[in-house]
Amino acid sequence: MLIFANPFENILDFAKGIKTPIFTIKDLFLLGVIYLRIKFNFKYYENTTVHTFFSKIGFSKKFISLFLKPFFSGVFLENQLRTKMNKFQEVFKSFTDGNVFIPSDGINSLAQQIAKNIPKKNIILGKEVVSISIDNIVSTIDKSKYSAKIIVIAADKLNFEYLAYRKKRNLISSNFNKSKTLYFSIDDNPELKKFYLYLNGSNEGIINNLIFLRNEKYPKGKIITSITIFKSLELQQDVLAKKVIKELKLIFGDKIKNHKLIEIFSIKELINSSINHKYNLCISNNLYFCGEHCGVASLNTALKTGRLAAERIIELKK
Ligand SMILES: Cc1cc2nc3c(=O)[nH]c(=O)nc-3n(C[C@H](O)[C@H](O)[C@H](O)COP(=O)(O)OP(=O)(O)OC[C@H]3O[C@@H](n4cnc5c(N)ncnc54)[C@H](O)[C@@H]3O)c2cc1C
Numbered sequence: 001m002l003i004f005a006n007p008f009e010n011i012l013d014f015a016k017g018i019k020t021p022i023f024t025i026k027d028l029f030l031l032g033v034i035y036l037r038i039k040f041n042f043k044y045y046e047n048t049t050v051h052t053f054f055s056k057i058g059f060s061k062k063f064i065s066l067f068l069k070p071f072f073s074g075v076f077l078e079n080q081l082r083t084k085m086n087k088f089q090e091v092f093k094s095f096t097d098g099n100v101f102i103p104s105d106g107i108n109s110l111a112q113q114i115a116k117n118i119p120k121k122n123i124i125l126g127k128e129v130v131s132i133s134i135d136n137i138v139s140t141i142d143k144s145k146y147s148a149k150i151i152v153i154a155a156d157k158l159n160f161e162y163l164a165y166r167k168k169r170n171l172i173s174s175n176f177n178k179s180k181t182l183y184f185s186i187d188d189n190p191e192l193k194k195f196y197l198y199l200n201g202s203n204e205g206i207i208n209n210l211i212f213l214r215n216e217k218y219p220k221g222k223i224i225t226s227i228t229i230f231k232s233l234e235l236q237q238d239v240l241a242k243k244v245i246k247e248l249k250l251i252f253g254d255k256i257k258n259h260k261l262i263e264i265f266s267i268k269e270l271i272n273s274s275i276n277h278k279y280n281l282c283i284s285n286n287l288y289f290c291g292e293h294c295g296v297a298s299l300n301t302a303l304k305t306g307r308l309a310a311e312r313i314i315e316l317k318k
Contacts (some may be wrong), residue, residue, distance in 0.1 A: 022062055022063060022066045022067055022201075023060065023062070023063040023067070024060050024062075024063070026058065026059075026060070027059050027060050027063040030057055030058060030059055034057075034092065035092075035096055038089055038092045038093050038096060039093070039096040039097075041093075043089060044085050044088075044089060045085060046084060046085050046086040046089070047084060047085070047086075048084070048085050049081060049082045049083065049084060049085070050072060050076070050081040050082075050083050050084075050085060050087075050088045051080065051081035051082060053085055053088070054068055054069075054081065065201055065203060066199075066201035067199065067201060069081060069201070070199035070200055070201045070208055070209060071197075071199055071209075072088070073208050073209070073230065074197070074199065074208055074209035074228055075091055076091075076177065077177045077178075077179040077228070077230075077267060077270050078177040078178075078179070078230065078270075079208060079230040079231075083177075086296050087296050087297070087298075090296045090298060090300070091298075094300075102213075104215055104217075110299070124146075127140040127141060127142060127144065128140060128141040129141075129155075129163060131163070132151060132153070132163055132164070132287070135147075136148055136149065136150075136151055136286050136287070138151065149286060150286045150287075150288065150313050150316075151286065151287050151288070152288040152289060152290060152306075152309050152310075152313070153287070153288070153289040153290075153291075154289070154290050154291050154302075154306060155291065156269065156291065156292075156293065157269075157271060157291070157292075157293035158269060160289055160291065160293065164283055164287070164289065176268065176269045176270055176271065177267070177270040177271075178230075178233060178266075178267060178268050178270070179228055179229065179230050179233070179267050179270070180228070180229050180233055180240070180264055180265065180266050180267070181226055181227065181228050181229075181264070181265045181267070182226075182227045182229070182240070182241060182244055182261065182263075182264050182265075183224055183225070183226055183227075183261075183262040183263050183264075183265075184224070184225050184227070184241075184245070184248075184259045184260060184261055184262060185218070185219075185222050185223070185224055185259070185260045185262055186222070186223060186224075186225060186256055186257060186258060186259045186260075187221060187222065187223075187257040187258045188214070188221050188222060188223045189255045189257070191255050192212045192223065192225075192252065192255055193212065194212050194213065194214045194223065195211065195212070195213065195214075196211065196212070197209060197211055198210045198211065198251075205247045205250075206229045206230075206231040206232045206243065206244065206247065207227055207228075207229055207244060207247050207248070207251075208228050208229060208230055209227075209228050210225055210226065210227040210228065210248075211225070211226050212224070212225050213225070213226060224262065225248070227244055227248070229244065233266075237261075237264050240264065241261045241264070245259055270297075271292060271293060271297035280294075281294060281305060281308060281309045281312065282312065285316070288309045288312065288313065289309070290302070290305035290306040290308070290309040291305060291306075
C-alpha cells in the first residue's frame with residue numbers, strides 16, 4: 001500500500017511522499033500543466049471523455065491505472081471514465097480552488113441548512129408531487145392541491161421531465177452512472193488512517209475506494225468505513241456485504257474487527273453528462289426549473305441555477 005499527499009493541493013509533497021514511484025517525471029509535468037491550465041480557465045475540448053483525454057495527453061499507463069483511474073472513478077462514480085471533459089474540468093477546478101470536505105453530519109446537512117432559513121409555515125416536506133396543471137395547480141400523492149402564481153421545479157432530471165412534459169421515467173438510460181456505497185462500523189484501530197482516501201489501483205476485486213471516518217457521535221471505540229463499488233452491483237445485500245468485508249480483510253488483515261453493516265446506498269441515477277448548458281430555466285411565464293441537470297451535474301450547478309431562476313422571477317415581478 002502506498003500513502004501520498006493530495007496532488008491537487010501540493011504536487012511537490014505528492015512527488016516527495018512516494019517511495020515507489022507510480023508516475024514518471026512526464027506524468028508530474030502533465031499534471032502540473034493541467035492544474036495551471038484549468039486553474040486559469042484555459043479550457044480543454046469539452047466533448048471528449050476523460051479516458052481518451054488521459055491516454056491522448058500522454059500519461060503513463062501505470063499512473064493512469066494506479067492513481068488517475070481509481071481516483072476519478074470514485075469522483076465520477078463510474079469506472080470507465082466515459083465522463084465528459086466538461087465535468088472533469090469543473091471538478092478539477094474545485095480541487096485547485098479549495099479543500100475537499102464532507103460535512104460531519106452528512107451531505108444532507110447542506111439542504112437542511114438552507115431549509116432552516118425558511119419559515120416553517122412556508123415549507124411542506126415529505127409529499128411527492130404527482131402533477132402540475134397548466135393553471136399552476138400542484139397535486140401531491142396524498143391528493144392535496146396547492147396553487148401558486150409561479151412554480152419552480154427543482155426535482156432531479158427524470159422527475160422534472162415527468163412533471164414538466166409527462167415524459168416517462170426511463171431508468172435504462174446510458175446517461176446514468178450506477179454505484180453502491182456500503183457503510184460498516186468497525187473497531188477503531190490507530191493503524192487504520194482516518195480521512196485518508198484509499199484507492200484500489202490493482203484492477204482486482206470490487207472495492208474501488210474507501211475511507212475510514214471518525215465522528216464524536218459514533219459510539220466510543222468505533223469508526224465507520226465508507227466503501228464505494230462499481231462491480232457486483234446485482235448481488236443481494238448480504239452476499240455483497242460479505243464479499244466486501246472479505247476483500248477489506250485481505251487488504252487490512254486483522255485490523256478489521258467486529259464489523260457491522262450499517263447501510264448500503266444504491267446510486268442508480270447519477271447523471272454523467274448533460275446537454276443543456278444555456279441555463280434556459282423557463283418553460284412558461286409561470287413555470288421554471290433548476291437543478292444539476294441544467295448544466296454540469298454538481299451541487300454548484302444546482303445552487304447556481306436555483307439562484308438564476310429566482311433572479312428571473314424577481315425580475316419578472318418588477
Ligand atoms: C455519492 C455522491 C457524491 C456526490 N458528491 C458530490 C460532490 O462532492 N460535489 C458536488 O458538487 N456534487 C456531488 N454530487 C452530486 C450532487 O449531489 C448533485 O449534483 C446535487 O445533489 C443535485 O442537486 P439537485 O437539487 O439538482 O437534485 P437532487 O439533489 O436530486 O434533489 C432533487 C430533489 O427533488 C425531490 N423530488 C424529485 N421528484 C419529486 C416529486 N415528484 N415530488 C417532490 N419532490 C421530488 C427529490 O426527492 C430530491 O430531494 C454527489 C452525488 C452523489 C450521489
